Amino acid sequence: MSAIHDQAMNYVYQQVQQRLIGYFTRAERTALQLLIQRIVVAAGGMEQIGDYKVLVAHGGGEVSSYTLAMLRAAQLSIAGRAPRTFQLRVATLRHTGMTQDTLDTIHRGYSRLFFHDDERVELLMVENQQVLPFNYQRPLSSVGCETSQRNRLMIGHLTSGDICATLCNDTYLALGDFYQRVTAWNGGVHAVASGDSARKQSQLLAWLKKTAQAAGATLPTDKPASLNGLFARMDEWSEGFYRDLFGEHCVPKANASPGGHRNLASIGIADLLEGVDSTCAPLLTEFMAYNPDPLGFHFSHPTVANPLLMAHLRGLQAECLRELDYEEGVEGFFLQAAQYLRDRQIPDTLITQAMSREGRVLATQCAEQFFGLEEGQLICLLFSPFIHHGERLEGYLRQCHPGMLVALPELHKVLQGKPAAEMLQQWLADTSGVPLPLLQHLYRKRPTTLVPGATARSPRHERPMADGELAFQLSGR
Template identity: 50%
Template sequence: MTATHDQAMNYVYQQMLQRLLGFFSRAERTALQLLIQRLVVSAGGFERIGDYKVLAIQSGSRDSCYTLALLRAAQLSIAGRAPATFQLRVATLRLNGTASTALENIHRSCSALFLYDDPRVEVLMVDNREVLPFNHLAPISEAGRESNRLNLLMVGHRRAWDGPLDLWDDGYLATGEFYGQIARWDKGVDALISSDTPRRQKQFLEGLNRAAAKAGLKTPDPHETGYECLFARLDELGSDCYREFYPESAQAAWRPSDRFETCRRTTFIDIHDMLVSNLEDRWPLLTDFLGFQPDELSAQLSDNDYVSLSISAHPRGLQACFVHGRTYERGVGEYLQRALVMMRRKQVPERFCEQAMETFGNPMTMTDQRALAAAEAQKNLGLSEAQLVCLLFAPFADNGAALEHFLRQCHPGMLVALPDLHRAMQGGPAPEQVLQWMVDVSGLPVSLIGTLYRMGPLVRDEGGALVMESGDVGVQAETTEPDSGATVAGEWSTGR
C-alpha cells in the first residue's frame, strides 16, 4: 500500500475509534487506559509494542464481542500516540453446534471495528484442524462435521449411564486443542487475552480435565484453576487430544503444517477486571455499534457453550423418559426449575425467567419443543433421537458393562443377540443385521464401538476426582456449598 493510502486508512480508523469511544462510560475509558498500560508492560514497552501479537478467541457471545471492541480501542489508541501498535489475531473454532447467529455476530463486530482490511489484524477460523480466513457464510466442511460428530460421540460415551449428564465434554477438549494450536500458528502469538471470570476459567479447566480423562489422556494437576496454567496443560495433553480413540492418521492433521511453530511462547493476560460496566450499560455499544443480536434466554439458561439451549434441555427429557421411567415433560421441567433457581440467585431480570417458563414450562407446547429439538440435533449434530438415547446409556465402554441394561430398557428385542454384540465389539464375526443395528443405534462404526469396549472404566476416587484405571487424576467433583458462590453439582453459571 502507498503512504497516501495508509494515511487515509489511519484517518478512517481514528474516526471509527472516536465513534467507538463515544459509547464508553467514564469507567470504561479508565479501564481502557489500564488495559493499554497492561499490554505495553507485557510487551516490554512502547518501543516493542509493534512486534507484540495478542490472541482473542471469538465465539460470537456477548462478552467476547465486547472484549473485542475493548481490544480494538486499545490497539487504535496506541496507534494514535506511538509509532506502532500491537498486532491482533482473532480466531474462531467451527463446531457443529455453532449457531449461525453467533457467526453473524462475529462478522458484524469485525466489520464495525474495521478489522478485515487492517494489516495489523488477522481474522481466522479453524475448520477440521485447518486454519482459514474467517468467513461467516461458509458452512462447516463435511469432513469437519463428521469429525466433530464422531469426537462428540466418543467422548460422550465415556461416562457411566447413571453418572452426571456431561454429554458435551468434547467441546472442552476441541476448544483446548484449538487454543494450543492457533496460539503457535504462523510465528505464534505472545499472549492470549481473555475476559473470562475466574469462575468461568475454573469451569473450563475442569471441563478440559474431565474430557481429557475420558479421552484416555494423562491429565494434569487439577489444583490450578486459572488460565495462567492453560498452555502448560495443553502442552502436556499434546497436539492431538483424540489419539487414543483413532488409528494413526485417521484424523486430519493441523494444517498448513509448515506454518506452525515448534515452540510456543504464549502467556496469558487476564482482563476480566476491565469489564467494569454493568450489562445494561453495554447494550448500546453492543447493539447500536457492533450490530450484536442477542439470544439472551440462551445466554442465561444454557448450561454450556457448545450446543443450543433446546439441545441442552432435550437430553434431560430423554433421560427422564428412557432412564428413569418418568415423562419427558418431567425431565425438562426439572431442568427448567434448576435454571430458574440459578437465574434468580444471579438476579437475572424477571422477564428472562418468564420467557424461560413460557418456552419450556408449558405442557401444551412440549411435544412441539421435543420435535424441534430432535430435528435440530439431527441437523446440527448429525444425531438421531435413538443415538442420543444410546449416548445417555453409554452401553459400550468398559467391556459393555451397561449394554444389557440398555437393551432391557430400550431394545428388549435385541437381548437375544447379546452374545453376538459382545463378540462383534471384541472384533469377532457377527451377523450383518447385528452389525448394522450397532451402527444405526449408536451413530458409530463398529471399529470405534470396539475401541470404547476396550477402554477401561472411569471412576471417582475418595476425593471425588475422575480417575482412569492408571490412577491419573481427571477433574475434582464440586463439594462447595451454594452460599459460597461456587458451583455445586447440577448447577451452572448463568450469563455470558
C-alpha cells in the same frame, strides 16, 4: 494515491474510535487508559508497539465480544497519538455447536469495529485443526463435522450417557490444539488477551486436567513455565484422552506447527472492570449489536451449554430411562437452569416452545445436525448399553427393542468379535450409529465418570489462581 488512501482511512478510523468511545461509561474510560498502559508496558514501550501482536480468542459470546471492543478502542486510541499501534489477531474455534446465528454475530461485531479493511487486524478461524481466514458464510467441513460427531458419540457411550460430557468434552479438549496453532501461525503473537477472571480460567484448567485423569492419562506433576508450555500440556491431555477413548482405532492428528514467540505475555482486563456488568453495557448491546444466541454453545456454562439440546436430552432421558414424561424432563431442566437463562436473557418463548410438540421436533432436528444421529440412536447413547461387556444391553433391549431380546446371546457374540450373522452386525451399527469395530472397543471398556462442571460452579477443593500465576482466556466465550 497511496497517501490519499491512507489519509482517508485514518479519518475513517478516527470516526470509528470516536463513535466507539462515545459508548464508554466513566468506569470504562478509566479501564481503557489502564489497558493501554498495560499493553504498552508489555510491548516494551511505545517504540516497540508497532511490532507487537495481541491475540484474542473469540467464540461469539459476550465476554470475548466485550474484550474485543475494549482492545479495538485501545488500538485506535494509540494510533491517534503515535505513528504506529499494536496489531490484533482474532481467532475463532469453529465447532459443530457453533450456529450460523453465532457466526453472524461475530461478523456483525467485526463490521462495527471496522476490522475487515484494516491491515493491523487478522481475522482467523480454526476448523478441524486447520487455520483458515475467517469466513462466516463457509459451511462446516464434512470431515470436521464427522470427526466431531464420532468423538461426541463415543464420549457419550463411554460416560454412560452423561449429557454435559457428551455435549462439551470434544470442544473443550480442542482448546490446547487451537491455542497452539493460533499463537504460532504466520510468525506468531506476543500476547494473549483475556476477558475472563483468573478464577474462571483456573476452574476450566482444573476441569481439563480431571478429564484427562479420568481417562487414565499420566499427568506431569510440574507446572508449565510459560503459556506455550501450558498449551502444549493441554494438547497432551487431549491426546491422552482420545488414545484411551479410541484405543487402537485412534487416528493421530497432525501436530501444530512449531514457531511463534517462546514467552507469551498474558494481558487481562477482568480486574480493570470489576463492578461493570459487561452483559448489559451499551458498548456491547448497542455499539457491537450483540445478540445472545439461545441455541448456541456456551463455553463458560457446561451444565447449560446448549439449552435446547440439553432440555431435549433431559426429556429423552426422563422418558426412556426414568419412566417419566418427556415434558417432565424438559421442565426439570428449565427449572434447574432458570437463573442462568434469565441472566442470558433467553426469551420465555423459547422455553415455552421447547416444552411443546413443535419444540421436540425442532430439538430433534438440532440433535441430528449436532450429533448426526436420529432420535433412536440418541436414546441408545443415553442408555450406553455396550460398555463393560454389555452389562446394560438386556435392559436396553427390554425397554427399546423387546423383539430383539431373543437375539441377546448372539448380540454378545457380535460385540465379542466372534462369528455371527451379518444381519445382527448391521443391526447393532444402525441402531447405535457407531461402526462395529468401535462398538467392540466399547464392549471392552469400563464406564468413565467425567464432571465438566468446573466452570459452572466452584469446587471447594480448587482454589483460584493467585496474582502472578499463569492465567489466560481459554473459553473465547
